[in-house]
Amino acid sequence: MAVLLIFVLSALIVFPAEKGVLFGKGVRLGLDLQGGTRIVYKADFTSVEPGKEGKAIDGAMSVLENRINPLGVSETSVQKLGANEILVEIPGRTLTDNEKESLGNVALLEFGEEVTGNETFKWENSEGRWKPATAVIDGVVKELTSRYFTEDASIRPVDTGGVELLFRWDAEGSKLSEIITGRLIGKRLGIFEGNGALIGENRRPIAPTVQSTIINSGVITGLSIADVTRLSKQLNAGRLPVPLERTGDEKSVEPWLGVDFVTKSVKAGILGVGVLMLFIIIYYRLSGLMASLALVYYGVLTLAIFKLFGFTLTLAGIGGFVLSIGMAIDANVLIFERLKEEMWDGKTLGAALEAGFRRAFSAIWDSNITTMLAGFILFWLGSSSIIASDMAKGFALTLIVGVAVSMFTAIVVTRTFLRLFVGTALARHTSLFAPYQRKKNV
């Protein structure tokens, strides 16, 4: 029953292909299969020390990569174009203007204190005139900014409704903040982004009054949800070492492998799997038919998982998928070969089935676990800085999911299907399950 239920649920997620009945998700395809949006950004080196442009743009590329693809599973591409431009390609969906703009933004929050008398000021707004809040550490004057945030700013709901931005200072920031907020108790601390103040949900500049000394961490309240979300992303995904501007060179492009590649692959897949099923049905008769049904089950369940978790399928991923289909067939073949041997020994279908599964299990288990282990190592290496590679991750992910599902279908689903025949009239016809006895058992 549970086996049937899982199938129905999966089928509802998978079909129709464009938008499943359940959750309404389509399979996400990578740039190589689906095409996508392409945006060119230009770096503005004015604030960068001469000679360090190359380093700054490399840093900006990895920050961009993080911003677009924080989980590393959506197969984006970030490339350097000439000396001062960055080409970003994102599969599938189109970005809104806002998203395109915020990708290139340098999120830097600066904290300011009110000026007294005729002091020079950096910002002016309805709340007053402000200069950067500074303190002296080790004899150097330093400004308090979000450069001293640790990269784990987070969103926290507030009891009164809305959300706030929770941030933590690093070691140096803690010292700075301690001195500055200690000095400003009872006074206001302005928060600025770029040339203007950070604007709250009430459309007024954010300038809270300091209640007590702030040492390790703080919160910014009064921001709109959209701003908090944006800031937490931009502050966490590293800070761009150089500001980027959109150049206006933005296009949607066709996939690397051509528009009809996916359609053709699906056709090829159906044909290949069809021939394969025919082959195992001829060779293993009724068992083969059950294995074919299990294979359909496998395909639907795997696709459902891909859709549900929004994994992006690329060519490399398809490689992993093909390998896991191979292993799914292999698991079935292993079981049937054992089943055959057991039935040739004169066991009934029921007894042979249990013995066959038990004896085939160690081979299936060890080979699948080894493969999954390799998949996990590949995924881990692909996510680490040692070999940051989306391709390795895409392959590993489909492989891990595919192998896990294939083990489940071979061990649970095929067995459930075959058990249906135990005790029926069909079970007495050994040749339906274990053909070619006389020919082989010489």
Added chain:
Amino acid sequence: MFDIIGKRFWYFLISGVIILAGIISMFVFGLQPGIEFGSGSETTISFENKVDKQQVVQALADLGYGIGDAIVRGVVGTTGTDFIIRLPELNDTAKAALQAGLTDKLGKFQSGGFQAVTKESAAETTRNATIAVIVSSIGMLLYISWAFRRMPNPFRWGTCAIVSMVHDILVVLGMFALFGGLFGWQVDLMFIAAVLTVIGYSVNDTIVIFDRIRENVKNYGTSDFEGVVNRSLVETMSRTLITGLGTLFVLIALIMIIGAPIQNLASVLLVGILTGTYSSIGTAASLLVVWKNGEWGRFIGRKPLPAIAARAQ
């Protein structure tokens, strides 16, 4: 019963010759990185008249930029006039020649000029892939040694499985280097995906055979290890063939329907499945027997002809 394992020195000879040929090809031709890796030039061109993408690909091929040297993508929403073309790094003469050649074949076009594109370099990709394979191999070696811990010398089982996997990688790389030299095939993302797939297939196939040996060792002991291994190979033969054939069917369907764009993937998988199946017997199981019988000295020390060595048992 067939005597499979008795011919083990023949297998080593065959593998040795193929791998040697592969290594020579690798030294002579090297593996040519495709333009998906490393630097290249990219330009957007806009034809005055509608052009088919296939015509652009063909025109570029005629000008000397075939598959692997050119990636052409249409720009969506331009009714077939705009294309983004990626080529290897070009000097000014080559750019001018390309401009003239394309105009000649496909009519006038506007071009935004070439820009250098740099991504991960080929060297970096190769290094990354190598690290990934080595670390995964160590992981698999440890797991297999643990899974066969009840067998005598479990570490040998793991080692033999990994050696057989390395054998398959070498065969596939060698073949690809040869094709690269002869037909200009280049290493691209598909190639790397295919090699990873072959590694998975190879290890899977070896473990299934080892599993049967493990079971038979429990039943018959290790006094006649060679006989036990041979028996296991014969018993698993029909499974080996069925799984191998089944996977080939899917592959042949891919080749028939998709064709040229996946030549790399298909050829590597084809050769990889053949060698992966073969090496489970010819390398992994055979090595296990050689190691158990302590035949290293005979094989390496005196270097007799394999046929003589086989008879000398």
